[in-house]
Amino acid sequence: MSTANANITLFDDEFLKKLEYLNIISKRLFAGQLRAERRTRRRGAGLEFADYRQYVAGDDFRYLDWKAYLRLNRLILKLFEEEEDLPIYFFVDSSQSMNYGQPTKLDYARRVAAALCYIGLANLDRVNVISFADGVKTELPPQRGKGRIFKIFRMLTDITPSGETDARTSFKTYCTETRRRGLAVVISDFFDSHGFEAALDILRHFRHDIFVVHIASHEEIDPALRGELLLVDAENNATREITITPSLLTAYKAEYAKYCEAVESYCGKYQLGYVRTTTDFPFEELVLKVFRQGRFLK
Amino acid sequence: MTFLALTALQTALLAALTAGTIIALYFLKLRHRRVVISSSILWKRVLDERQSHSLWEKLRRIISIAIAITIALLIALALARPEIESLTGKNERVVIVLDSSPTMNTQTAGGRTRWQHALEAAEGLLATGGPTTEFRVIDTAGSTASAFTTDRNEVRRLLEEMTPKTADPHFPKVDATGSQIYFVSDGVTLHTTPSSVKRISVYEPAENVGITAFEIRSIPSTPLGYEAYLEIQNFGRPAEVGVVLSGTGGQRINRTVRLETEQIYKDVFDLSQFSGGGVRATIQSKDDALGLDDVAFAYLPIKRKTRTLLVTRGNQFLETLLKLDGYVDLTVVDPAGYRESPTIDAYIFDRFAPPSPPARPALIIGTPAAPWLKPVTGDVRKPEIATWSEKHPVMQYVSVHDVSIERASRIDPSGLTVIAASKQTPLIVASEKPKWVMLTFDLQSSDFPFHVGFPVFIENVLTWFSREQLALKRSPGIVDVPLAESQIRTIDGTVVPSTQQLGQTLFETRQPGLYSATQGDQRIHVAVNLANPTFSDVNRSVFKTDRTAATQNYWLRRELWFYMLAAAAVLITIEWFTYHRRMTL
Numbered sequence: 050m051s052t053a054n055a056n057i058t059l060f061d062d063e064f065l066k067k068l069e070y071l072n073i074i075s076k077r078l079f080a081g082q083l084r085a086e087r088r089t090r091r092r093g094a095g096l097e098f099a100d101y102r103q104y105v106a107g108d109d110f111r112y113l114d115w116k117a118y119l120r121l122n123r124l125i126l127k128l129f130e131e132e133e134d135l136p137i138y139f140f141v142d143s144s145q146s147m148n149y150g151q152p153t154k155l156d157y158a159r160r161v162a163a164a165l166c167y168i169g170l171a172n173l174d175r176v177n178v179i180s181f182a183d184g185v186k187t188e189l190p191p192q193r194g195k196g197r198i199f200k201i202f203r204m205l206t207d208i209t210p211s212g213e214t215d216a217r218t219s220f221k222t223y224c225t226e227t228r229r230r231g232l233a234v235v236i237s238d239f240f241d242s243h244g245f246e247a248a249l250d251i252l253r254h255f256r257h258d259i260f261v262v263h264i265a266s267h268e269e270i271d272p273a274l275r276g277e278l279l280l281v282d283a284e285n286n287a288t289r290e291i292t293i294t295p296s297l298l299t300a301y302k303a304e305y306a307k308y309c310e311a312v313e314s315y316c317g318k319y320q321l322g323y324v325r326t327t328t329d330f331p332f333e334e335l336v337l338k339v340f341r342q343g344r345f346l347k
Numbered sequence: 348m349t350f351l352a353l354t355a356l357q358t359a360l361l362a363a364l365t366a367g368t369i370i371a372l373y374f375l376k377l378r379h380r381r382v383v384i385s386s387s388i389l390w391k392r393v394l395d396e397r398q399s400h401s402l403w404e405k406l407r408r409i410i411s412i413a414i415a416i417t418i419a420l421l422i423a424l425a426l427a428r429p430e431i432e433s434l435t436g437k438n439e440r441v442v443i444v445l446d447s448s449p450t451m452n453t454q455t456a457g458g459r460t461r462w463q464h465a466l467e468a469a470e471g472l473l474a475t476g477g478p479t480t481e482f483r484v485i486d487t488a489g490s491t492a493s494a495f496t497t498d499r500n501e502v503r504r505l506l507e508e509m510t511p512k513t514a515d516p517h518f519p520k521v522d523a524t525g526s527q528i529y530f531v532s533d534g535v536t537l538h539t540t541p542s543s544v545k546r547i548s549v550y551e552p553a554e555n556v557g558i559t560a561f562e563i564r565s566i567p568s569t570p571l572g573y574e575a576y577l578e579i580q581n582f583g584r585p586a587e588v589g590v591v592l593s594g595t596g597g598q599r600i601n602r603t604v605r606l607e608t609e610q611i612y613k614d615v616f617d618l619s620q621f622s623g624g625g626v627r628a629t630i631q632s633k634d635d636a637l638g639l640d641d642v643a644f645a646y647l648p649i650k651r652k653t654r655t656l657l658v659t660r661g662n663q664f665l666e667t668l669l670k671l672d673g674y675v676d677l678t679v680v681d682p683a684g685y686r687e688s689p690t691i692d693a694y695i696f697d698r699f700a701p702p703s704p705p706a707r708p709a710l711i712i713g714t715p716a717a718p719w720l721k722p723v724t725g726d727v728r729k730p731e732i733a734t735w736s737e738k739h740p741v742m743q744y745v746s747v748h749d750v751s752i753e754r755a756s757r758i759d760p761s762g763l764t765v766i767a768a769s770k771q772t773p774l775i776v777a778s779e780k781p782k783w784v785m786l787t788f789d790l791q792s793s794d795f796p797f798h799v800g801f802p803v804f805i806e807n808v809l810t811w812f813s814r815e816q817l818a819l820k821r822s823p824g825i826v827d828v829p830l831a832e833s834q835i836r837t838i839d840g841t842v843v844p845s846t847q848q849l850g851q852t853l854f855e856t857r858q859p860g861l862y863s864a865t866q867g868d869q870r871i872h873v874a875v876n877l878a879n880p881t882f883s884d885v886n887r888s889v890f891k892t893d894r895t896a897a898t899q900n901y902w903l904r905r906e907l908w909f910y911m912l913a914a915a916a917v918l919i920t921i922e923w924f925t926y927h928r929r930m931t932l
Contacts, residue, residue: 148385238386269385278381278382281382282387283385284385287387289390289391
């Protein structure tokens with residue numbers, strides 16, 4: 050569960066220093082609004098040489114290639130790649146199902162989001178944080194620069210789990226507003242009765258570069274359930290009487306594995322980044338190693 | 348179906364209450380524990396798939412509650428003790444006849460006796476039948492015969508008290524109508540039984556060499572001379588047999604003989620070197636299975652001179668005879684000089700009687716007048732001896748059939764023991780208290796002193812008066828001693844409990860031994876020996892070839908509640924197994 054001082058416990062200073070050396074990778078190039086350290090397709094005042102073209106009236110003659118003029122007697126303009134910021138959208142699932150496990154999946158998601166946000170801010174990217182359940186619950190305006198990290202921490206710690214997951218509606222609501230395309234990081238357990246595929250389809254439709262962080266709890270993977278039980282769904286309070294037998298547990302585990310595989314297959318099919326982790330997996334190792342191995346960070 | 352412990356209504360109520368309780372408890376049990384999970388999406392998929400495909404899932408609850416109710420009803424109805432006639436054999440009567448012959452003491456290869464095997468077989472029979480099956484136990488000695496009872500514990504107690512006897516066994520008369528009679532036997536002493544009797548054999552072949560006869564007897568030609576007669580027979584395989592005769596004075600005779608199967612060894616042992624007292628004969632052979640016949644006892648009278656006072660006016664025959672007897676210390680006085688003396692063992696009054704009976708036994712010759720004697724009521728001329736008692740101690744080895752008597756006195760024999768008599772009057776009578784023997788005729792008017800039996804008669808009289816006698820011969824079991832109010836002791840002085848019956852003392856012993864019965868000055872020795880070839884021949888069994896003797900298969904006929912509880916236990920085990928594997932609820 051979130052607490053008031055969760056920002057203190059999200060991660061320590063030493064971990065923050067390690068994060069500063071990381072950079073979020075996007076497979077696509079997106080147009081930014083402000084100069085930054087990320088290449089764009091736009092030609093501009095960057096340092097990296099891109100191309101030549103004929104000088105036309107009105108061009109900045111500071112970029113004329115005088116050596117070429119002397120050799121060719123033609124005015125040729127040097128073009129440079131513009132370096133801009135990257136819009137990154139962190140969609141954090143804050144439905145009631147995320148309030149499960151020890152630690153809870155939401156706590157784990159907060160920390161993952163916070164770490165990635167910090168990396169993005171350190172690289173002067175435009176970081177957006179959105180918590181969602183059956184709709185967009187809270188939304189933090191685009192943040193830029195490391196100084197904004199505490200605002201993000203506060204926003205993340207203020208997220209309270211509630212509601213039933215409806216990612217499709219949430220993403221649709223958010224993306225239909227005028228937004229720039231960018232990197233969409235979805236942090237969720239993907240227990241969505243409306244189907245996770247429809248939700249991710251929305252993001253794909255809006256041509257976001259998508260990275261999926263699938264968080265699972267050990268209690269879900271291998272539930273310690275025995276005997277006569279009344280199962281209560283945390284999201285919608287639906288109940289079901291059940292007798293847990295070893296064969297039933299085996300069937301459940303197989304179903305869970307099948308479900309995770311379906312999420313992963315979907316991501317593989319559409320070349321989406323995918324990382325699955327459990328809440329008992331060391332968080333620092335996830336960020337510093339797994340994300341890098343998954344080529345989400347460099 | 349009937350119920351022994353409850354009425355039908357009570358049983359129905361019990362069954363209903365039990366079933367209701369189980370159903371109520373079952374639904375209480377099904378109150379599920381509430382568990383919150385993150386999402387039921389996956390559980391729903393799993394359960395929908397399983398329930399739609401499994402008939403077992405649909406029936407599981409019904410089967411579970413059916414098992415629970417069945418278990419409870421089995422236990423509850425078992426308490427009511429149900430009975431089904433076709434299964435439990437209602438009103439059956441079982442008679443168990445146990446062969447209590449001494450041969451049942453024979454040890455078997457396992458170290459137990461045939462009798463113990465018989466008790467085990469009887470116990471097995473008790474475990475059969477239904478609750479109303481009546482049992483009766485009888486032995487072949489006639490000492491135990493219970494009434495029919497359904498109380499098996501009572502029968503068991505009776506079985507524990509029963510032992511093999513030495514009485515001649517006979518198959519008891521049992522009304523077989525409506526009864527099943529079982530005869531548990533080794534088949535040695537009782538060879539024939541009624542055809543309706545089912546025989547159960549406890550026979551096993553065994554080795555046995557037994558003493559079939561042992562006694563000490565006097566030598567007629569030698570006063571106070573005795574010899575021992577021993578007879579041994581081998582009823583098993585050929586064997587070396589060690590024979591030992593030992594006396595209380597430490598005398599000992601050892602022999603070793605080899606006996607072939609069925610061979611009899613007979614021998615007479617000279618006991619002249621033995622002092623008086625108990626004499627024990629023992630035999631030893633390898634693997635002997637019956638100890639009862641390996642030892643036998645007898646009693647050798649202690650040799651001591653009888654201090655005898657002859658009161659007579661002169662009797663040449665008597666004086667000569669008594670003076671020649673080496674075991675008589677004789678004093679002769681005439682009637683005028685008679686004085687009763689405490690040092691005298693026996694008196695012989697020849698045509699004389701003191702006015703009061705002497706303290707010691709007396710032989711009275713003639714019929715002198717005295718207040719303590721029977722008065723003479725007349726004379727009988729030339730009486731012929733018509734009857735005499737050969738069994739009386741004074742007549743042992745004495746024949747009086749050709750004794751001629753000139754004249755005898757007539758007396759009233761009431762209260763006296765008539766030892767010899769003519770048709771008209773008793774001729775020799777005896778009194779137990781005071782102890783005396785009287786001849787109703789004068790020796791000088793008879794040729795009795797010239798008969799060879801006369802010295803023997805005098806010797807017998809003196810022996811009967813004061814000398815110790817040979818032991819009575821009896822068999823183990825209930826022993827009768829012809830001495831009223833006597834105390835029975837073993838050879839080592841231990842008092843044996845005894846009872847009185849018809850002027851006799853009775854005591855029980857299972858083992859051979861030498862006993863003494865004492866009452867005042869009187870003492871009788873009793874030698875209790877098996878000494879019976881019938882009992883020693885432990886292999887003369889009809890079960891050697893009799894294949895009809897078969898044990899029964901008992902356990903299938905226990906009371907129904909036993910099987911109900913067993914079924915409940917099995918169901919509980921199955922339920923426990925399936926419940927913990929979540930097969931049942």
